[in-house]
Amino acid sequence: MSTELERDQQETGVEVTEDELEALIGDRALRRDDHLNAPGFVIRPDAVQDVLFDLRDEGGFDHLSCLTAQQYEDRYESIYHLKKYADPTQEVSVVVPTSVDDPVSQSAEPAFRTADWHEREAFDLVGIDYEGHPDPRRILLPETWQGHPLSKDYDQEQPQVVTLAEHANPIQPDHHDEESDTMFLNIGPHHPATHGVLHVKTVLDGETVVDIDPDVGYLHRCEEQMCQQGTYRHQIMPYPDRWDYVSAGLLNEWAYARTAEDLADIEVPEYAQIIRTMGAELCRIASHFLALGTFCLDVYGDFNAVFQYSFRDREVVQDILEDLTGQRLMFNYFRLGGVAWDLPEPRDEFIEKTRDFLDELPAKITEYNNLVTGNEIFQVRCNDTGVLQPDVAKDYGCTGPVARASGIDYDLRRDDPYGYYENLEWDVITRQGCDNYARVLCRMEEVEESAKIIDQCLDLLEDWPEDDREIQANVPRTLKPDPDTEVYRAVEGAKGELGIYIRSDGTDKPARFKIRSPCFHNLSALGEISEGDFIPDLIASLGSLDIVLGEVDR
Amino acid sequence: MSSDKPRQDIYDSTAPSTDTREARMGAGPDDRFNSKLREAFGASPFILTKFDQFMNWVRGNSMFMLQFGIACCSIEMIHTYAIKHDLDRFGAGVPRASPRQADVMIVPGTIVSKFGPRMKRVYDQMPEPKFVVGMGSCTISGGPFQEGYNVVKGAEEIIPVDIHVPGCPPRPEALIYGVAKLQERIRNGETSPVVVKPYELEQFGDLPKDELVQKLADDIDEEDLVMRYNWADSP
Numbered sequence: 001m002s003t004e005l006e007r008d009q010q011e012t013g014v015e016v017t018e019d020e021l022e023a024l025i026g027d028r029a030l031r032r033d034d035h036l037n038a039p040g041f042v043i044r045p046d047a048v049q050d051v052l053f054d055l056r057d058e059g060g061f062d063h064l065s066c067l068t069a070q071q072y073e074d075r076y077e078s079i080y081h082l083k084k085y086a087d088p089t090q091e092v093s094v095v096v097p098t099s100v101d102d103p104v105s106q107s108a109e110p111a112f113r114t115a116d117w118h119e120r121e122a123f124d125l126v127g128i129d130y131e132g133h134p135d136p137r138r139i140l141l142p143e144t145w146q147g148h149p150l151s152k153d154y155d156q157e158q159p160q161v162v163t164l165a166e167h168a169n170p171i172q173p174d175h176h177d178e179e180s181d182t183m184f185l186n187i188g189p190h191h192p193a194t195h196g197v198l199h200v201k202t203v204l205d206g207e208t209v210v211d212i213d214p215d216v217g218y219l220h221r222c223e224e225q226m227c228q229q230g231t232y233r234h235q236i237m238p239y240p241d242r243w244d245y246v247s248a249g250l251l252n253e254w255a256y257a258r259t260a261e262d263l264a265d266i267e268v269p270e271y272a273q274i275i276r277t278m279g280a281e282l283c284r285i286a287s288h289f290l291a292l293g294t295f296c297l298d299v300y301g302d303f304n305a306v307f308q309y310s311f312r313d314r315e316v317v318q319d320i321l322e323d324l325t326g327q328r329l330m331f332n333y334f335r336l337g338g339v340a341w342d343l344p345e346p347r348d349e350f351i352e353k354t355r356d357f358l359d360e361l362p363a364k365i366t367e368y369n370n371l372v373t374g375n376e377i378f379q380v381r382c383n384d385t386g387v388l389q390p391d392v393a394k395d396y397g398c399t400g401p402v403a404r405a406s407g408i409d410y411d412l413r414r415d416d417p418y419g420y421y422e423n424l425e426w427d428v429i430t431r432q433g434c435d436n437y438a439r440v441l442c443r444m445e446e447v448e449e450s451a452k453i454i455d456q457c458l459d460l461l462e463d464w465p466e467d468d469r470e471i472q473a474n475v476p477r478t479l480k481p482d483p484d485t486e487v488y489r490a491v492e493g494a495k496g497e498l499g500i501y502i503r504s505d506g507t508d509k510p511a512r513f514k515i516r517s518p519c520f521h522n523l524s525a526l527g528e529i530s531e532g533d534f535i536p537d538l539i540a541s542l543g544s545l546d547i548v549l550g551e552v553d554r
Numbered sequence: 555m556s557s558d559k560p561r562q563d564i565y566d567s568t569a570p571s572t573d574t575r576e577a578r579m580g581a582g583p584d585d586r587f588n589s590k591l592r593e594a595f596g597a598s599p600f601i602l603t604k605f606d607q608f609m610n611w612v613r614g615n616s617m618f619m620l621q622f623g624i625a626c627c628s629i630e631m632i633h634t635y636a637i638k639h640d641l642d643r644f645g646a647g648v649p650r651a652s653p654r655q656a657d658v659m660i661v662p663g664t665i666v667s668k669f670g671p672r673m674k675r676v677y678d679q680m681p682e683p684k685f686v687v688g689m690g691s692c693t694i695s696g697g698p699f700q701e702g703y704n705v706v707k708g709a710e711e712i713i714p715v716d717i718h719v720p721g722c723p724p725r726p727e728a729l730i731y732g733v734a735k736l737q738e739r740i741r742n743g744e745t746s747p748v749v750v751k752p753y754e755l756e757q758f759g760d761l762p763k764d765e766l767v768q769k770l771a772d773d774i775d776e777e778d779l780v781m782r783y784n785w786a787d788s789p
Binding site: 141142143144145146149154156157158159160161162163164165189190191192195196197217218219220221222223225226229238239242245246247290307308311312314315318328329330549550 | 621622623624625626628629630632633636637638651653663664666667668669670671672673674675676698699701702703704705722723725755758761766767769770773774778779780781782783784785786
């Protein structure tokens with residue numbers, strides 16, 4: 001593999017046209033199956049690696065954004081959504097059908113590491129077997145689960161048995177190596193530093209982490225099933241709030257809004273886009289404050305000053321968001337084609353309140369820098385720990401601040417513009433540090449960029465002519481997109497690329513609703529960044545990845 | 555000022571400085587320790603009460619909470635502990651990371667099949683007397699995820715719950731109200747009864763040998779603890 005720099009230079013210049021794609025895949029493509037967002041090629045299940053390697057190395061598609069598995073009446077289908085880190089608007093879908101009786105497909109893991117967890121999930125929920133997969137276990141549901149819940153013939157009423165696997169003695173010799181005296185340690189699922197209910201199976205050699213295995217699924221709330229049972233117009237929108245629940249609600253809602261609006265071809269009025277942009281960036285600020293506060297909590301331990309500071313500031317943001325949306329945490333504010341209502345009256349008061357917050361923000365950032373990033377102990381803890389190299393990050397599909405702190409210049413707000421972002425002045429923050437410190441700094445600088453965006457949005461909203469404040473487009477009461485339309489769209493959530501795949505079947509509910517969660521990918525890289533480090537650094541790395549279990553498990 | 559010489563005011567007088575104390579006491583007899591309560595008792599320095607009542611009063615005013623984040627509600631729970639709402643004002647704001655040190659468990663979120671046995675285990679590890687506050691709709695009925703294939707229909711399926719705080723998520727004020735209500739109950743010596751729950755931890759060998767158990771017999775040890783979910787019987 002060539003170095004990152006060379007690859008970047010190669011890619012930015014190369015625009016792969018559809019004809020070139022067709023030539024590249026050649027007669028391995030059985031037929032075309034185009035999606036709204038990308039050309040789609042149907043290939044045989046035993047040609048997966050072959051095609052993906054070619055697309056990666058020759059086409060430059062280095063980002064396996066998502067893997068959607070689904071069952072039709074007559075077949076199973078795995079869809080690999082490929083993108084480029086250099087230009088995410090260049091997309092291609094690789095569709096792999098398998099028979100109902102024997103759903104076996106070749107694993108894509110050798111081409112993209114991130115396919116590991118994705119294929120485990122596809123096996124778990126839909127029931128496709130991936131041949132050559134290095135670790136074919138369930139991932140979200142317990143090992144003893146019967147059936148595959150998103151497959152057609154699943155009976156939800158059948159009883160299930162779940163084990164509470166006990167370790168007779170937590171200290172036991174490691175079985176991997178007879179010579180070494182390693183120690184097995186369970187971190188979680190109930191542990192204050194795992195940010196929820198994550199379970200990390202850790203093997204230690206002294207204080208060094210030798211091997212870790214993140215065990216997720218303790219908050220698998222069937223979000224995809226819930227969304228498949230809801231109608232497009234109103235019933236799905238409340239759920240995205242609950243994926244990444246760290247006040248990132250509007251960002252998540254936007255992911256659904258964008259996907260469904262593309263699917264149903266709805267134009268959003270400009271005024272509503274500005275409100276959306278402002279709200280989403282407020283959410284990003286709140287989310288990054290929490291990331292900072294809890295990270296410091298993990299690094300310093302105990303309920304400390306920085307944590308309280310960050311929550312003080314979050315309260316202010318939440319107050320503003322409450323004024324705007326009527327809720328502190330689960331906003332349910334976006335509607336397809338716009339937002340629920342205009343800015344609260346009196347407008348001046350709201351705008352002034354938000355401005356006050358923005359005016360105080362620089363002083364607060366300085367305060368944080370004095371407290372946190374300027375702190376020598378903090379620097380010693382964070383510099384050169386949890387190092388995530390850019391090529392590893394791409395291999396695992398990392399996005400968001402985690403990728404940007406490893407020098408990957410990838411931000412969907414700029415690269416795949418939506419909302420009002422392209423008309424505003426702001427920068428994408430990248431840092432070259434690749435370590436925990438870089439990730440913290442990256443988030444703090446992003447807060448400042450978000451503040452810039454909000455400020456410009458406020459200017460626009462303030463001067464917007466009163467008779468042109470259209471907050472919603474005309475959307476039919478019942479949305480029924482054309483049958484068999486497929487679309488995959490992503491937005492830049494607080495943690496990274498939050499994507500949604502929807503397939504419609506002509507009814508008012510989606511036939512398949514798949515969520516591409518940034519935390520899921522970022523967490524899968526935890527092993528890479530913490531093995532070989534000390535165990536306190538594992539906790540710090542976990543904190544700096546800023547995962548939310550609601551989004552990892554969905 | 556060099557430190558080898560005593561400071562001037564101490565050099566001049568060795569009597570203790572009482573300026574602050576005098577300023578606080580003011581003129582007249584020292585009544586700093588008096589209170590309305592003290593006046594009500596009159597001259598008697600004793601209170602007669604039942605020991606149980608005294609213990610309940612103490613318990614209600616010094617509750618150690620379990621630091622237990624599950625889902626969305628835990629964010630609002632953290633806000634309740636943190637700077638603006640500050641649950642500590644009500645004698646209930648010390649989150650303990652270990653269940654062995656905790657009196658109250660706030661269940662803040664959806665319980666799914668994989669987490670049920672773990673939550674039961676954490677609950678079992680808490681010392682008696684212990685209390686549970688169910689936070690949010692998910693702990694009442696499964697909330698918005700009630701129809702999910704993997705979601706336990708409320709915390710009460712697994713552990714006894716003293717107070718239910720509805721909302722999705724409840725506001726911090728609502729949680730404080732719930733905790734205050736719990737304190738009231740504790741002071742009155744009330745707890746919810748501990749009864750057999752639909753989903754209990756039991757040894758695999760004790761399960762009735764139906765089709766599912768026979769299928770799993772090779773994978774699970776007879777002595778392993780398991781939780782059996784009969785979804786069809788769920789409310």
